Amino acid sequence: MWHNSQCCFCDVMPVTATAVPRRPVFPFAAIVGQDEMKLSLLLNVIDPKIGGVMIMGDRGTGKSTTIRALADLLPEIEVVADDPFNSHPSDPDLMSDAVKVAVAAGEPIHTIKKKVPMVDLPLGATEDRVCGTIDIEKALAEGVKAFEPGLLAKANRGILYVDEVNLLDDHLVDVLLDAAASGWNTVEREGISIRHPARFVLVGSGNPEEGELRPQLLDRFGMHAEIRTVKDPTLRVEIVEQRSQFDQNPEAFLAKYQAQQEALQAKLVAAQALLPKVTIDHELRVKISQVCAELDVDGLRGDIVTNRAAKALAAFEGRTEVTVEDIARVIVLCLRHRLRKDPLESIDSGYKVGKVFQEVFGVEIAT
Structure with missing residues (x-):
């Protein structure tokens, strides 16, 4: 039975312990202030078809911390093992062509659980690095489509974060927005065409002092959050103290917010299920x-x-x-x-x- 959902995070299960130790991530539930940014991100997780978030504001206001915290908050997803595109085991809209062929042939599909991918796009990334490349020599010599996946492949069913998006080449921003809107990435070279699912929440951030995005590109981001440096001294002290506590003893700090994290996670899962109604x-x-x-x-x-x-x-x-x-x-x-x-x-x-x-x-x- 096909599972066709509106959301790339819909097949979610309770968080389970992973075998590989991961670097502690500041909990989303502990982030103080910046309500516009937090609300925009949460709504895009519930419905990725909103079209992503553009976050503009001062430096050092916790943009990267918040986005990583959101990715860590999300429940693990089920993916096809050894698949570079995080393919969904039953939803054809989130499967690579190879997995579709295997499913249609009735082959057994092995799956694993993994955290929702959070991909950072470096400012100097090339189009090949973002979209992936086709090895023409191998394709001609061996008659196979040799594809080296890019960042869009890694971001499928996850979050793609572009810091300083206003400094990124306009052509690359166009590529990202096209993939985010269509849910697919297509790479064509010398008559060879390969496509794969690229369903992700696009999050861009930047400082307006360093230049604005062109209106045509800005319009294609679903939501636009503005963040400012907190002025209230009491709130600033609270933020600094929280960060110090987390840095000194991450495990104790995470344990303190675990119940809130689990409650927020359950609320997101319930919202994703309720959305179609x-x-x-x-x-x-x-x-x-x-x-x-x-x-x-x-x-x-x-x-x-x-x-x-x-x-x-x-x-x-x-x-x-x-x-x-x-x-x-x-x-x-x-x-x-x-x-x-x-x-x-x-x-x-x-x-x-x-x-x-x-x-x-x-x-x-x-x-």
């Missing part, structure tokens, strides 16, 4: 589109992503109907990066989205 009233969908129209948002991505994010939030809260409050919590994250930039305007784009939302829905967004 979540509905959004027609009137609310019309109002979302009215907000997008009044903000002069190009295309329909803003409408689609806001609907998806609101549904994911309702599922996360354990509900099957989207409320106005759900929309209020996600609409700025989904639309602020889609507004046309006026260099002479000093008004924050998030404020503009909130103002129009209030006019259309008659509800103020809580700050």
